[in-house]
Amino acid sequence: MQRHILGLDAGNTVIKSIIFDTAGRELALAARDGRSCMPKPGHVERDLGELWRNVVEVIRQCLDQSGIDPRDIAAIGCAGHGNGFYALDRGGDPLLGIQSLDTRGIGIVSEWAATGVGDRTYVHCLQRPWAAQTPTLLAWLRRHDPALFARIGTVFLCKDFVVNRLTGARSTETSDMSGCGLLHMPGRCYERELLAAYGLDDCMELLPNVLEASDIAGHVTRDVADATGLLAGTPVVAGLFDVVASAIGSGVTSTGAASIIAGTWSINQVITEEPIRDPSIFMLSTFDPVRYLAIESSATSAANLEWIVREFFEHAPPAGASPFEICSELVASVDPAGDMPIYHPFLYGSQQNGKARAGFYGIAGWHTRAHMLRALFEGVVFEHRRHVETLRRAVSDRQPGGSFGRRLAQRHLAADICGCA
Secondary structure, three states: OOOEEEEEEEOOOEEEEEEEEOOOOEEEEEEEEOOEEOOOOOOOEEOHHHHHHHHHHHHHHHHHHHOOOHHHEEEEEEEEOOOOEEEEEOOOOEEEEEOOOOOOOHHHHHHHHHHOHHHHHHHHHOOOOOOOOHHHHHHHHHHHOHHHHHHEEEEEOHHHHHHHHHHOOOEEEHHHHHHOOOOEOOOOEOOHHHHHHOOOOOOHHHOOEEEOOOOEEEEOOHHHHHHHOOOOOOEEEOOEEHHHHHHHHOOOOOOOOEEEEEOOOEEEEEEEOOOOOOOOOOEEEEEEOOEEEEEEEEOOOOHHHHHHHHHHOOOOOOOOOOHHHHHHHHHHOOOOOOOOOEEEOOEOEOOOOOOOOOEEEOOOOOOOHHHHHHHHHHHHHHHHHHHHHHHHHHHHHHOHHHHHHHHHHHOOOEEOOOOOO
16 A cells, blocks of 8 residues: 655755655655855856756755555655746756746836736736746746747746656646736636736646646656656646645644745735735635635745855854854854844845845944844844735735634744744
């Protein structure tokens, strides 16, 4: 009897593989960092060949660690970061990977805001365009790189690219495609009028088939089996937008339950029974036919810690020490005080302004790197708090009688702290 499940998580930085038994016990875990490429200011891309090589490596490591027979794996599921832009060319080969930290689209977003494009898209998908949103990036490529645009055969999200490499399937699913503003809500389907609002009405053929998260997208191919050690024919489900997977995995499944994820992005979300129609809410996702996630988020969370570790701490840490552990110890060594520096966590822009930048303020000569790190941690936390307050207002004001908002206020926020994944 097949008794194990293999999961993959493709974040903006780390690809992880994990094997569980059917009781939910972890048997093996492998992870590998990927590197972003920044060819121009505001451009944040990844090498799709490297991403796939890392996927193959972590799957093989997991199988080796667990010692299980690949025939015992019942199915594979993948989650991945939302938005950004992952494309195949017209021959089905990897073409371009743009991460959700990218800000090249801020000019188009500003132009669209001035001409009312956001009002038109909101009618259909309950979202307004932003810089690293998938349709914004598609529109940017059409305008600024027409030669590459002409080569696009399929527009994916991150985890869809991984599923495609595993199976050859040209598919996506509802949570990711709604989260990137490409599905009509609450219809949960593509709509030519929505694409026309973005100026992309002739791009319908570039979009993959939309499945439900638990639908089987395809099966592991023979070539992938040879490379990874998996069994050819193992089913692969369509998967989930990673913020949805994190919420469900931490037990946040009922109406009014909320989840905070300190990943690359600051993710703050609450489950609703119907789509909340409130322009103050940044993003909406649907993960089954009757539930929705109202999402307040920005690229302002652990991406800041990852940056400061990469640039200042990881090159020469003490033997056997993790640079992240060193940072945590330094933060814990500082007592809060009124003269603490302040940090704005906008390395990759803010939700409202793609041109916003990070900065330390109020630094004095007696401040140390420990004070700077604590300021960074506090800046991240306060941006999470701002998002949570926006959610509270929206759900309290928009639900009948305010009962939904009261239920939310009575709950503790379920936190799934994901480090820098």
